Every structure is written in structure tokens, then in C-alpha cells.
Amino acid sequence: NSNSIANGGPCGVQVPEGGWGWAVAVAFFLVEVCTYGTLKSLGVFLQDLMEEFGESNSRVSWVFSICVFVFTFTAPLSMMLSNRFGFRPVVVMGGILISLGTITSAFSSSINDMYISVGVVSGLGCCFAFLPTVTLLAQYFSRQRALVTSVASSGESFAIFAFAPALFALKKHIGWRYCLVVLGTFQASVIGCGLLLRPIIIEPEPLKEAQHSDSLPLKQRMRLDFSVLKDGAFIWYSLFGLFATLGFFAPQLYIIELSKSRGVEAGVASYMLSVMAGAEIFGRLSIGVVLNKVPCRKTLVLLGCVILLCLVLVAFALVWEFWGLVVCCALYGYFMGTVSSTHIPMLAEEDVVGIEKMASSVGVYVFIQSFAGLAGPPLGGVLVDVTKNYGAAFYSCAAGMGLSAICLAL
Incomplete structure (x- = not known):
């Protein structure tokens, strides 16, 4: 473990500013490619x-819903x-499960088989690979955290940009x-990403004795903190x-079929995902720069992006x-890039x-998201089946x- 600590963390917390964190950033980029990136590209096979x-x-x-649910639950x-x-x-175990689930899904004889292979096995693997990596990456940076995580998370966008047209052509x-x-x-490359990870210890700065006594002990901070x-x-x-x-x-999941239903050729429709992904890369990079410079609370910037994203979905x-x-x-x-990254x-804000409670609270946060992840795509699917209009899903x-x-x- 790397125990070298540099000053600069928020509220008296010492965190490194880089070092082996750059290797972790590369690992997170590839994990994004193999988890969210591939999952969001599967609409090609709908x-x-x-x-x-x-x-x-x-x-x-x-x-897809079961996979997202297991991923977050x-x-x-x-x-x-x-x-x-x-x-x-x-x-490493996550990488094995993701690869195993996707490969075995190719031999499915019914949609129920894919519920298990992609939904449960790959979903569990995605969770095991993604959360530890993003948590560790956030602990390696303080002043540059927003920028580094935004850039590293663009792996998802690069994957969608490349995979959507490539898979469409390959399946022919x-x-x-x-x-x-x-x-x-x-x-399976996620296995190599896991081997790159080098955990660190986040320690409070020895400021005032009163402040130090209020800090959570290390073991308590590292557990799930339902408090x-x-x-x-x-x-x-x-x-x-x-x-x-x-x-x-x-x-x-639905943009390709929405485009086809509105007169766009099937081959061209697959590039809609690439347009999304290309723009998402710019969103992820720009939000990292903006958050590094804004004097106001960063959650206010996030709020503005969410409101604009809502308007685009209506459009x-x-x-x-x-x-x-x-x-x-x-x-x-x-705008999806600005929010998701x-x-x-x-x-950690x-x-x-x-930052001290992030490792123990991120699991609780993502767990709460799981129920919407389970309901989202099927809800859109039901609306499409009832209205015969793919726009209803949006x-x-x-x-x-x-x-x-x-x-x-609020």
C-alpha cells in the first residue's frame, strides 16, 4: 500500500494529488469502457x-434492467x-464475472437465460469492478478530483462511440x-485493471485536538455507514x-429504434449512439474544467445540468x-456527460x-439508485408497447x- 500523503484535502483531510492515482485513472477509464460503455451499447441488439x-x-x-439493478443493488x-x-x-473477480456473463449469454436459448447471464452475472461483475475503482480514484485526488474523474469516466463515451457502429457492422x-x-x-481486460489498483490510507491532518477527536476511526470510515x-x-x-x-x-436503449421509426435508415440510426457518445466526451471534459474553477457550490452547477438534460429528453x-x-x-x-461523470x-464534497465518509456511503447511495435502474427501461418498454411510439419512453x-x-x- 502507498502511504505517502500530501496536503491539500478538504476540511483537514490529507490525500495524495496524483502519483499512482494516474495509473488508477487509466484503470477506471478501461473499467468504464467494459461496464457502462458496453451496457449502453447493447441497444444495437434490441x-x-x-x-x-x-x-x-x-x-x-x-x-438491461436486471443488469442495472444488480449493478446498483x-x-x-x-x-x-x-x-x-x-x-x-x-x-479482478468483477472482471471474471463480466466476461463470463457476456460470453455465456451468446448461447442463450431464451430471453430468460439472458436475464441470468447478462442480468445477474454480468451485473454483479460490473458492480464489483466499477465501485471500488471509482472510490479509490476519488481518494487519490482533492483539488483535481472533478477534472480527473471526468476525464477518466469518458471511457464509457469512447466505448459507445466506437462500439455502436462497430457491433452493428460486425453482427452483419x-x-x-x-x-x-x-x-x-x-x-476480460478488467482483470488487468484490478491488478493496477493500489489502495491508500486517508488520514485526518493533525489540526486541532477537538477536530481530530471528532473524526471517525479508520475502520469505521471504511465500513458501510448507514448513519x-x-x-x-x-x-x-x-x-x-x-x-x-x-x-x-x-x-x-431506444434511440436506434426511435430513429428508425421516424424514417432514418437502420445503418445510419446506429450512429445516433455515436453522436451521443461523442458529445458526452465533451460534456465530461468540460464539466471537469468548470467544476475546478467555479466559486459557487458544485452541486448548483450539477443542478443546472440536470434541468437542461430534462428539457432535452422532452425534445x-x-x-x-x-x-x-x-x-x-x-x-x-x-449534458448526460456532465451529470453521469x-x-x-x-x-466527496x-x-x-x-471525502472521509465517501468510501462508506457510496455503496448506500448506489444501492438506493438500484430500484430506478430496475424500473427505467421496462417502464419505457411498456409505454412503447402501449402507444406504439418510441418517443413515449423519453x-x-x-x-x-x-x-x-x-x-x-432541496
């Missing part, structure tokens, strides 16, 4: 799965195992099943995360031509829980994002 298994939109969307387990055995073995030659085998093999549920700021922030999750996954349901969809995809990608690291996303903005404002 129509294939419907045709292969003769299922409806809502039934197929449960594959098992967050407390992921953090408890990380605090007990260390970040490295948990992330080898079919969707072999595409999943290729994807699962690539996801944060008594903190009003954390409760409202968790409700923000809960409702925002309704808009995190359904747009990527998706209102536009009916190619360039309107392109503009909506670009705006959604940009900052909402978890924002827990003192007006939420602070209304449910906008409603969730609007509620999240209210909670964040």
Missing part, C-alpha cells in the same frame, strides 16, 4: 433479441468485500451471438440519484426529422458527505429527471 426470441420491447428490456456488498479483502481482488458478418463472445472476451441516512443532505442527494437513474439508460419526443434527432442526441450526450464523485425519462432536479434543489 431488435435482434426481439426477433430471435419472439419477445416484446418490455420483455427484452428486462435484460449489490453496491453495499461490493464495498463491504472491498473493505474486507481489498479493492484489487474484488475488481458473424451474427449477434458471436458479437457477444467477442465483447465478453474484450471485457448517513440520518443526514438530510445525503437523503435529498440520494433521491436525486434515484430519480435521475430513470433517464440514464433508456435513451441509449426527443417532439422532433420527427433526422437533423432534429441529431441535435437532440448531441445535447443529450453533452460527477454525481458519484460529488459525494463537504456539502454532501465529504417522456418517462424526462419525468424522472425532473423529479431528480427538485430533490437536488
Whole structure:
């Protein structure tokens, strides 16, 4: 373990500013590619799965919903195992599970098989890989935390930008099943990411004796801290995360079919995901720079981005031509990048829980999100099946994002 500590942390907390943290940032970039990046690219296979298994939109969307639910619901387990055995073995196990789940899904004989392989196995692997890595990365930086985590999290966007058209082209030659085998093999790279992790110890600065005595002991800080549920700021922030999750996954899942339903050719429609991803990269990078410079509370900047994201989701349901969809995809990608790259690291801010409690509270926060992750895509699928209009799915996303903005404002 690296115990070298540098000054500069908030409220008297000593954290490194870089060092091995840059290697952790590279690992987190690749973990983002193999978790959120691949998950959000699976919308390419939505129509294939419907045709292969003769299922409806809502039934197929449960594959993604179960994966997101397990991803977030098992967050407390992921953090408890990380605090007990260390970040490295948990992330390595996550890489094994992600790869195993995706590869075995290629041999599914029914949609129920994919509920287990992609939904449960890969979902658990994603949680084991993602949370320990992002938590450790946030502990390596203080002044540059927002910028570094934003840049590193752009791995998700790069993955969607590259994978969507690549998988669409590849499945024409080898079919969707072999595409999943290729994807699962690539996801095994998370195992190497886990081996790069080097945990650190966050220690309070020896300021005043009174301040020091109020600090949580190290072992207590590293456990899951359900006492944060008594903190009003954390409760409202968790409700923000809960409702925002309704808009995190359904747009990527349905944008291709929405575009096709409005006259866009199938091959061109797959590039809508790439437009989203390209804009999301700029969103992630720019929000990191902005948060490093703004004098106001960073949560206020996040609130502004959430409100604009809500308006863009409404616009998706209102536009009916190619360039309107392109503009909506670009705006959604940009603001999605600003929100998705900052909402978890924002827990380290003192007006939420602070850096000392982040490791113990992040599991609770993501656990609360899990229920919206389970409901989001199927809710959109039901609305599509009932209305026969893919735009209806975006209304449910906008409603969730609007509620999240209210909670964040409170």
C-alpha cells in the first residue's frame, strides 16, 4: 500500500494529488469502457433479441434492467468485500464475472437465460469492478478530483462511440451471438485493471485536538455507514440519484429504434449512439474544467445540468426529422456527460458527505439508485408497447429527471 500523503484535502483531510492515482485513472477509464460503455451499447441488439426470441420491447428490456439493478443493488456488498479483502481482488473477480456473463449469454436459448447471464452475472461483475475503482480514484485526488474523474469516466463515451457502429457492422458478418463472445472476451481486460489498483490510507491532518477527536476511526470510515441516512443532505442527494437513474439508460436503449421509426435508415440510426457518445466526451471534459474553477457550490452547477438534460429528453419526443434527432442526441450526450461523470464523485464534497465518509456511503447511495435502474427501461418498454411510439419512453425519462432536479434543489 502507498502511504505517502500530501496536503491539500478538504476540511483537514490529507490525500495524495496524483502519483499512482494516474495509473488508477487509466484503470477506471478501461473499467468504464467494459461496464457502462458496453451496457449502453447493447441497444444495437434490441431488435435482434426481439426477433430471435419472439419477445416484446418490455420483455427484452428486462435484460438491461436486471443488469442495472444488480449493478446498483449489490453496491453495499461490493464495498463491504472491498473493505474486507481489498479493492484489487474484488475488481479482478468483477472482471471474471463480466466476461463470463457476456460470453455465456451468446448461447442463450431464451430471453430468460439472458436475464441470468447478462442480468445477474454480468451485473454483479460490473458492480464489483466499477465501485471500488471509482472510490479509490476519488481518494487519490482533492483539488483535481472533478477534472480527473471526468476525464477518466469518458471511457464509457469512447466505448459507445466506437462500439455502436462497430457491433452493428460486425453482427452483419458473424451474427449477434458471436458479437457477444467477442465483447465478453474484450471485457476480460478488467482483470488487468484490478491488478493496477493500489489502495491508500486517508488520514485526518493533525489540526486541532477537538477536530481530530471528532473524526471517525479508520475502520469505521471504511465500513458501510448507514448513519448517513440520518443526514438530510445525503437523503435529498440520494433521491436525486434515484430519480435521475430513470433517464440514464433508456435513451441509449431506444434511440436506434426511435430513429428508425421516424424514417432514418437502420445503418445510419446506429450512429445516433455515436453522436451521443461523442458529445458526452465533451460534456465530461468540460464539466471537469468548470467544476475546478467555479466559486459557487458544485452541486448548483450539477443542478443546472440536470434541468437542461430534462428539457432535452422532452425534445426527443417532439422532433420527427433526422437533423432534429441529431441535435437532440448531441445535447443529450453533452449534458448526460456532465451529470453521469460527477454525481458519484460529488459525494466527496463537504456539502454532501465529504471525502472521509465517501468510501462508506457510496455503496448506500448506489444501492438506493438500484430500484430506478430496475424500473427505467421496462417502464419505457411498456409505454412503447402501449402507444406504439418510441418517443413515449423519453417522456418517462424526462419525468424522472425532473423529479431528480427538485430533490437536488432541496
